[in-house]
Amino acid sequence: xxxxxxxxxxxxxxxxxxxxxxxxxxxxxxxxxxxxxxxxxxxxxxxxxxxxxxxxxxxxxxxxxxxxxxxxxxxxxxxxxxxxxxxxxxxxxxxxxxxxxxxxxxxxxxxxxxxxxxxxxxxxxxxxxxxxxxxxxxxxxxxxxxxxxxxxxxxxxxxxxxxxxxxxxxxxxxxxxxxxxxxxxxxxxxxxxxxxxxxxxxxxxxxxxxxxxxxxx
Amino acid sequence: xxxxxxxxxxxxxxxxxxxxxxxxxxxxxxxxxxxxxxxxxxxxxxxxxxxxxxxxxxxxxxxxxxxxxxxxxxxxxxxxxxxxxxxxxxxxxxxxxxxxxxxxxxxxxxxxxxxxxxxxxxxxxxxxxxxxxxxxxxxxxxxxxxxxxxxxxxxxxxxxxxxxxxxxxxxxxxxxxxxxxxxxxxxxxxxxxxxxxxxxxxxxxxxxxxxxxxxxx
DNA sequence: CATCGGCTCACATCATTATGCTACGGCGCC
DNA sequence: GGCGCCGTAGCATAATGATGTGAGCCGATG
Numbered sequence: 001x002x003x004x005x006x007x008x009x010x011x012x013x014x015x016x017x018x019x020x021x022x023x024x025x026x027x028x029x030x031x032x033x034x035x036x037x038x039x040x041x042x043x044x045x046x047x048x049x050x051x052x053x054x055x056x057x058x059x060x061x062x063x064x065x066x067x068x069x070x071x072x073x074x075x076x077x078x079x080x081x082x083x084x085x086x087x088x089x090x091x092x093x094x095x096x097x098x099x100x101x102x103x104x105x106x107x108x109x110x111x112x113x114x115x116x117x118x119x120x121x122x123x124x125x126x127x128x129x130x131x132x133x134x135x136x137x138x139x140x141x142x143x144x145x146x147x148x149x150x151x152x153x154x155x156x157x158x159x160x161x162x163x164x165x166x167x168x169x170x171x172x173x174x175x176x177x178x179x180x181x182x183x184x185x186x187x188x189x190x191x192x193x194x195x196x197x198x199x200x201x202x203x204x205x206x207x208x209x210x211x212x213x214x215x216x217x
Numbered sequence: 218x219x220x221x222x223x224x225x226x227x228x229x230x231x232x233x234x235x236x237x238x239x240x241x242x243x244x245x246x247x248x249x250x251x252x253x254x255x256x257x258x259x260x261x262x263x264x265x266x267x268x269x270x271x272x273x274x275x276x277x278x279x280x281x282x283x284x285x286x287x288x289x290x291x292x293x294x295x296x297x298x299x300x301x302x303x304x305x306x307x308x309x310x311x312x313x314x315x316x317x318x319x320x321x322x323x324x325x326x327x328x329x330x331x332x333x334x335x336x337x338x339x340x341x342x343x344x345x346x347x348x349x350x351x352x353x354x355x356x357x358x359x360x361x362x363x364x365x366x367x368x369x370x371x372x373x374x375x376x377x378x379x380x381x382x383x384x385x386x387x388x389x390x391x392x393x394x395x396x397x398x399x400x401x402x403x404x405x406x407x408x409x410x411x412x413x414x415x416x417x418x419x420x421x422x423x424x425x426x427x428x429x430x431x432x433x434x
Numbered sequence: 435c436a437t438c439g440g441c442t443c444a445c446a447t448c449a450t451t452a453t454g455c456t457a458c459g460g461c462g463c464c
Numbered sequence: 465g466g467c468g469c470c471g472t473a474g475c476a477t478a479a480t481g482a483t484g485t486g487a488g489c490c491g492a493t494g
Contacts, residue, residue, distance in 0.1 A: 016399055060383065087389065087397050098355055108397070127352035131343025137354060138315055138344050158470060171423035174450070186473050193453070194470090200341075203480090204422045204451075206388030212429045375440060390480070403443050410483070411440090420450090421481075435494100442489080451480065457473080464467090 005032035006123055009052035011040050011069060012085065013061040017108065021056065024112050031119065040069035047077050054119055058108075059086040059093055067096045074101040081122040094136050104128040105137075132200075157198055164191045169208050223340050224251040226269035228260075228286060229302070230278040234325070238273065241329050248336065257286035264294050271336055275325075276303040276310055284313045291318040298339040311353050321345040322354075374415055381408045386425050 008025050012018040015038065022036040034050040039061055055073060059066035070082050083104035084097045097105060103122050106115065107130050118128035129137065157165065167177045174192070178185045192207075201207045225242050229235040232255065239253040251267040258280055272290060276283035287299050300321035301314045314322060321344050323335055335345035346354065374382065384394045391409070395402045409424075418424045 014397070014399055060380070087384070087387065087393070101355075103352070103355065121348050124348070125352055126348025127355050128348065129346075129351055131338045131341070131345060134346050134351060135320065135339075135344035137351075138318075138320065160471065168422055169426055171418065171420060171426055173420065173422075183471085184473055186475080187471070189452085190472075192451090196452085201388065202452075203388055203390065205385055205425045208422050208425045209386050209388055209429065212426065377441065392480080400441085401443055403445085404441070406482085407442075409481090413482085419482080437494085438492085440490090440492105443487085445486095446484085447482100449480100449482070452478080454477090455475090459472085460470085462467105462469090464465100 005030055006054060006119065007032050007034040007050070007052045008119060009034040009046070009050050009055045010036040011038075011043075011055065011061065011066065012036070012058040013038050014058070017058075021115075024115070025119075028116055031116070040064045040066070040072070043069050043072045044076060047073055047080065052080060054122055055080060055082045056119075057082055057084050059084050059097065067093065067100055070097060070102055071100045083118060083122055083128060094133055098137055105133045106130060107133075157195065161191055161195050161198070164188065165195055165207060165211050168192070168204055169211050223247060223271060223336065224249050224267070224269045225336060226251040226263070226267050226272045227253040228255075228257050228272065228278065228283065229253070229275040230255050231275075238332075241332070242336075245333055248333070257281045257283075257289070260286050260289045264290055264297065269297060271339055272297060272299045273336075274299050274301050276301050276314065284310070284317055287314060287319055288317045300335060300339055300345060306347070306349050306353065308353060308357075311350055312357050315354055315357070322350045323347060324350075374412065378408055378412050378415070381405065382412055382424065382428050385409070385421055386428050 008031055010018060010021050010025070010033070012021060018036050018038060022033055025031050026033045034052040035046065037046065040046070040057070041064055043064070057066045057069055057073075061069075064072075066084055066086075070084065073080055073082055078101070081103040082101070083106060084102045085106055085108050086093065087108050094105060104118060104127050106118055106128060110118070110130070121128045164177060164181075167180065172180065174185055174188045178188045181188075192204075195207060196202060199207055199210050201210055225248055227235060227238050227242070227250070229238060235253050235255060239250055242248050243250045251269040252263065254263065256278055257263070257274070260281070274283045274286055274290075278286070281289075283301060283303075287301065290297055290299055298320040299318070300323060301319045302323055302325050303310060304325050306324065311322060320339050321335060323332065323345060324347055327335070327347070338345045381394060381398075384397065389397070391402055391405045394400075395405045398405075409421075412424060413419060416424055416427050418427055
C-alpha cells in the first residue's frame with residue numbers, strides 16, 4: 001500500500017542541471033517527475049496540466065524569474081509546495097521568496113541525497129533550508145514586524161573596519177584605500193581579511209553586496 | 218594552535234537535563250562549557266562574565282523566561298548567538314523568539330549529535346531549526362510586503378549581461394558563473410568586459426555597487 | 435544578402451586579490 | 465599585570481580578475 005508517488009515539477013533554465021535533476025528524481029522510488037521545464041512562461045497552465053505536489057524552482061531564470069513564478073503558482077494553487085533553488089544565499093532574494101510564500105530554499109550545490117530528503121521534508125510539512133539561509137530568514141523577520149531602527153551592532157565590525165568597508169562599496173581598490181587612508185597595503189589586507197571573517201564572505205563583491213543590502217554603510 | 222574552543226552557556230531549569238547537556242558539551246573537543254545555569258535572573262551579568270559564543274536557552278523557565286532572557290542577551294550583546302530549546306513547537310513562542318532575535322530553535326528531544334551539529338552551525342553563521350519550525354517561521358512571515366519594482370532603466374545591458382551582472386552582485390566569481398551558466402570562462406570575461414564598458418566601471422566592486430544602487434538587479 | 439549586435443570562445447599578459455603566518459604597540463578589563 | 469582586541473605591518477604563494485586582440489555563429493534588420 002504505497003502512497004501515491006509525489007509528483008515533482010522542475011523549472012530550471014540550465015539544461016545540464018535540468019537533465020541531471022530529472023534523472024535524479026525519475027530514478028527515485030516514491031517520486032514521479034511531473035515535468036522539467038526551462039522557463040516558467042506558461043506556469044499558469046503548467047500547474048493545472050502537470051499537477052505537481054512539489055515544484056523545484058530555480059530563482060535565476062531569464063524571462064519570468066523564479067520569484068515571479070512562485071507568486072503565480074501560489075496565486076493559482078496555494079497548496080502546491082514550492083522549493084526555491086539558487087546559487088546565491090542572497091539576502092534580497094531570500095526575502096522576496098519568503099514573502100512570496102516559498103516553502104523551502106536550497107542551494108544548487110545541495111547534494112542529491114539532501115535534495116531528495118528536502119522533497120520528502122516539504123511533503124511532510126517541513127521547510128528545507130540551508131543553515132545560512134535559515135539564519136537570514138531569522139534576521140529578516142524582526143524587521144518588518146518591528147521596524148526598529150536599532151543601531152544594533154554593525155555586524156561586530158570595528159570603526160576602522162566599517163570605514164574600509166565603506167570605501168570598498170565606493171569601488172576603491174586596496175591600493176586606493178591604502179593611499180587614501182595613509183596606511184600600508186598590507187594593513188588594508190589585514191582589515192579586509194577580518195571584515196570577510198565577520199561578514200562570512202570570501203570576496204570583495206560579496207562584501208559590497210552584503211554591506212549595501214544590510215545597510216552597513 | 219587549534220582554534221579557540223567555542224564557549225557555550227546553558228540556561229536550563231531542569232537539573233537532570235542541565236547536567237546531561239553539560240556533560241555532553243564538556244566532553245566534546247572544540248567546545249568549552251562556559252556555564253550551566255538554572256535560571257536567567259542574572260543574565261545581564263552572566264554574559265560579560267562568562268563570555269559565551271553560543272547560548273543554549275530553555276524557553277520554559279520559572280522567573281525570567283527564555284524569551285525575556287533572549288531579549289536581554291541580545292540587548293547587551295547582539296553578537297552572541299542564542300539557540301532556543303523547547304519541548305513544544307508552539308506557534309506563539311516561535312514567533313516571539315524569532316522576533317526577539319533567536320539564532321536557532323530546537324526541540325529538546327533533539328539527539329545529542331544533532332545538538333552538537335547545531336552549535337557548530339550557529340558558530341558558522343547558520344540557523345539550526347527543526348523542519349517543522351522552519352515551516353512555521355516561513356508561514357509567520359508577513360506576506361503583505363510590496364516588493365518594489367523597477368523595470369525602468371535596462372541601462373543598455375543586454376539580457377545576458379544583466380543576468381551575469383546579477384550573478385556578480387551575488388558574489389559569484391568568473392569561474393562560478395561559467396560553471397553555473399554552462400559557458401566558458403572566456404565568455405564570462407567577454408560579457409563582463411562589455412558590462413564594464415556600458416556601466417563605465419573598471420572592477421567588479423564598482424559594477425556591483427552601481428548595480429545595487431541603480432536597481433539594475 | 436550584407437551588415438550589425440549579441441553570444442560564444444581562445445590566448446596572452448599584467449595587476450590585483452585571497453589567504454596564511456607572524457609580529458608589535460596600545461588599551462581596556464579583570 | 466596578564467589577556468584579548470584593535471590597528472598597524474610584512475612576506476609569500478596561489479588564485480582570480482582586468483584588458484587586448486582576434487574570430488566564428490546566428491538572428492534581426494535594412
